[in-house]
Amino acid sequence: MLFGIGAGMGQGIGLVLSKIGLDAYTAAIPVQILPEFENYLPFSANLIRCIAGFGCFALWLLISNNAGKLKTSVRDRQGMLMLGIAVIFGPFLGVGFSLMAVQYCPAGIASTLMxxxxxxxxxxxxxxxxxxxxxxxxxxxxxxxxxxxxxx
Structure with missing residues (x-):
């Protein structure tokens, strides 16, 4: 239950901070320069979040002496296929679209829909x-x- 509560808190805080960042970035860049670029901002923000998450995960593996298990799991073809599908639907599409939702509507409405x-x-x-x-x-x-x- 504590992990679930922590995940919910992390998701909520991350969503609000992402909205603040997206709003600040959108306000700083004139839309006339690259009008189509505004649609890519949520996916760029998602990439930054994924890179930061990967860095924290790698650090956790090194601290907990579990880096060897990562090498073993990468060799599992079926597991990597399922992981790839999960990554497409979760972090890429799911988080990307959630960031796009908070970019275009209030965070409360977006989080309710999510x-x-x-x-x-x-x-x-x-x-x-x-x-x-x-x-x-x-x-x-x-x-x-x-x-x-x-x-x-």
């Missing part, structure tokens, strides 16, 4: 992992989204 994940995940979880769809699960997903909406 909090729809518990509802969206119900059917894929049932199809891929054969998790049963229960009334309790559906109500819980609705409550979690409603709770985030109350913040905004």
């Amino acid at each position: 909090a729809l994940t518990p509802i969206i995940i119900i059917l894929p979880s049932h199809w891929f992992f054969h998790d049963p769809i229960t009334l309790k699960g559906v109500i819980g997903a609705g409550i979690s989204v409603a709770g985030v909406a109350l913040f905004f």
